[in-house]
Amino acid sequence: MAKFNPELMRGSLDLMVLSILASGPKYGYLLQQELHSASRGLVDIQAGTLYPLLHRLESDKLIRCKWDNSTGRRRKWYELNEAGRKRLTVQAREWHEYAECIRNLLAPVTDAIPRPA
Amino acid sequence: MPETEFELYLSLLSRFLRLKPAQHGEIADELRDHLEARLEELTSQGLSRDAAIRQALDEFGDAAELANHFTHLAHVRNRRLIMRFTFGTITALAASLLIATAFWPETPQAPVPQRALAQFGGGGGGGAPVSVPTSLAAEGDDNQAIEAKLNKKIGTFEYVEVTIVDVCTSISEQIEADLIFDRAAVSASGISEDSPVTLKINHTSLSARVVLDLVLEPLKLSYTIRDGLIVVTPAENANQILVYNVRDLVQSQAEHGGAAGGMGTGPQPMMPGGSPAGMPGMAAPNGRAAGQPRSGFMGPMGGAAAPQNEGGMGGAGGMGGGFGGGPAVIRETDSLADLIAMTIDPASWDSAGGNGSVVQYRELLVVKNSQTVHGKIKVLLDMLRTSSAGGAPAAGARRG
Numbered sequence: 001m002a003k004f005n006p007e008l009m010r011g012s013l014d015l016m017v018l019s020i021l022a023s024g025p026k027y028g029y030l031l032q033q034e035l036h037s038a039s040r041g042l043v044d045i046q047a048g049t050l051y052p053l054l055h056r057l058e059s060d061k062l063i064r065c066k067w068d069n070s071t072g073r074r075r076k077w078y079e080l081n082e083a084g085r086k087r088l089t090v091q092a093r094e095w096h097e098y099a100e101c102i103r104n105l106l107a108p109v110t111d112a113i114p115r116p117a
Numbered sequence: 118m119p120e121t122e123f124e125l126y127l128s129l130l131s132r133f134l135r136l137k138p139a140q141h142g143e144i145a146d147e148l149r150d151h152l153e154a155r156l157e158e159l160t161s162q163g164l165s166r167d168a169a170i171r172q173a174l175d176e177f178g179d180a181a182e183l184a185n186h187f188t189h190l191a192h193v194r195n196r197r198l199i200m201r202f203t204f205g206t207i208t209a210l211a212a213s214l215l216i217a218t219a220f221w222p223e224t225p226q227a228p229v230p231q232r233a234l235a236q237f238g239g240g241g242g243g244g245a246p247v248s249v250p251t252s253l254a255a256e257g258d259d260n261q262a263i264e265a266k267l268n269k270k271i272g273t274f275e276y277v278e279v280t281i282v283d284v285c286t287s288i289s290e291q292i293e294a295d296l297i298f299d300r301a302a303v304s305a306s307g308i309s310e311d312s313p314v315t316l317k318i319n320h321t322s323l324s325a326r327v328v329l330d331l332v333l334e335p336l337k338l339s340y341t342i343r344d345g346l347i348v349v350t351p352a353e354n355a356n357q358i359l360v361y362n363v364r365d366l367v368q369s370q371a372e373h374g375g376a377a378g379g380m381g382t383g384p385q386p387m388m389p390g391g392s393p394a395g396m397p398g399m400a401a402p403n404g405r406a407a408g409q410p411r412s413g414f415m416g417p418m419g420g421a422a423a424p425q426n427e428g429g430m431g432g433a434g435g436m437g438g439g440f441g442g443g444p445a446v447i448r449e450t451d452s453l454a455d456l457i458a459m460t461i462d463p464a465s466w467d468s469a470g471g472n473g474s475v476v477q478y479r480e481l482l483v484v485k486n487s488q489t490v491h492g493k494i495k496v497l498l499d500m501l502r503t504s505s506a507g508g509a510p511a512a513g514a515r516r517g
Contacts, residue, residue: 028147029154047151048178051144052186059194073153074146 003042013053015095016043018080018088021063025079028054054078062087122170123152126180133184136191137280137311144187148177195283209270209322210291217265259345266292267326267347276332278313284332285349292325296340299350303338306351312336330489339487355487356473361494363453364480366501453477457484461493 009016020026020035032050035043045053057063062084068075080088103110127145134141152173159169177183269292276284282298289296303310314332323331329347333339339355341348450456454477458466465471465486473486484494 027150029151046178047148047155047176048183048186051148051151052183052190055187055190059190073150075150076143076147 003044009043012095013045013049014057015088015091016045017050017053017057018062018084019092021078021080022085022088025066025077027075027077031078057084120152120156120170122174123149123156126152126174126177130180130184133181133188135188140187140191152177192283195279209272213269260342263294263342263345263347266294267329268324270322271325271328272322273319274328275317275319276314277317278315280310281312281314281332281336281338282310284314284316285329288325288328288332289347294325294347295345296347296349299348299354302350302354306337306353308336308338308351326488326492330492334489339489341488352487353472356485357488357491358483358485359491361482361484361498362480363477363482363498366453366498366505367480453482457482457494457497461497462486462490465490 016035016039017031020031020038023034026034028047028050031054032045032047035045054063058065058078062081063078064081066077066079068077127149130148131141131145134144136144155173155176156166156169159172160166164172271288271291276287279287285296285298298310300310314336316328316332318328329340333349334352337352338349339352341350341355341357448459450459454475457475458468462471462473463469465473467474473490474484475486476483484491486494
């Protein structure tokens, strides 16, 4: 399957990043890689987009960061805090309702499209 | 080992960032970690080192754009702290805009020198001349529009650890005036443009002028008005020459002087009991009969009421008068220039080692000092006028 249109993903990037962080602390590059593999290669978030997004989530107090100097180069780790976890739950529910709504709206069109075997 | 290309990219990014130096370092460290991890990954996949470096950098995109994202984020965060407008603020702003619009066609005024000449020529001594000070530079209208904007109330606000640059930007946006922060001069004076400001005003609606003074003064900054712009600069550079037409005050003093000299009819109108910026107690009576402070005269600090002095009442204006029952410092002067230098920021005048000056030339007062001091002078002159206006009928009656 081709990668998603960035416009389509725009409103869901926060949700994707929060959901990747739900499994434990990550640094930027690791997060990017995990998002890539969790989406089976369909979602690639560019570094130039990822870091401002992480900083915004941090300033919104949805994630917290910690510096690690033990590996020879400074590494910034991010993890979900309580507010981030709540936001993720709420947004995930909203997103499901939204997806369901779109699915129903598009049913007449999608039903006519033959599914790949 | 850090790659030269990465370091170049990061230093370029850093040059575009408008954040605190510590934040520059943190962003560079974080992105460097990513770039190096990416480089390792790509070379392990068989890409040549050069190609891997190029791809890693390409994935970050344009350094200026990325820096802009980071800077914008930080500013939005700061602004969120700043913009705590109350309903009252919005109402006050709307009302002031309405008033400004209603009187718009009447605002253009003649440039100063013309007004000053007209004053010299018009010998009638009738109504009080306009007291608005005007810059010697001839951008009169633009600057007066800025003066009017600076008088706008900006309501309650809360700055918490916001950089001085952002505070100034916020104020200028609220009054819809253009403000330039003279970064070169500020940093040359050893003042950091990232100096944090914390100021909360929750119950009083202050004018933009007062707020600017409050945030700039502690950092030894001030501002001038030039070509219709507010220019924030170190206080020592911010002196501006303004000419005040004080014909009304000088004339009323002359009239009173004659009367007092001849008949000893009592004190002249004098300063109300509170200088504009809460000066230390300093009574400044002009009246010949103002001998001792009366123990009962203990006006409120900074009180707005102008004490009126009818014949024989005497009394010392000013708030030092009756405090603690100790002897008051009473100075006497017939010179408006001296009065100003004695009461407003005394240390800022050349007589006290400062770099401000005040010269009285006939009916004009030529003052070189900071906008802060000019603001205080305007208040003081207005207070003197209010006081004079109250005393005038009595003086007229005596003459009649």
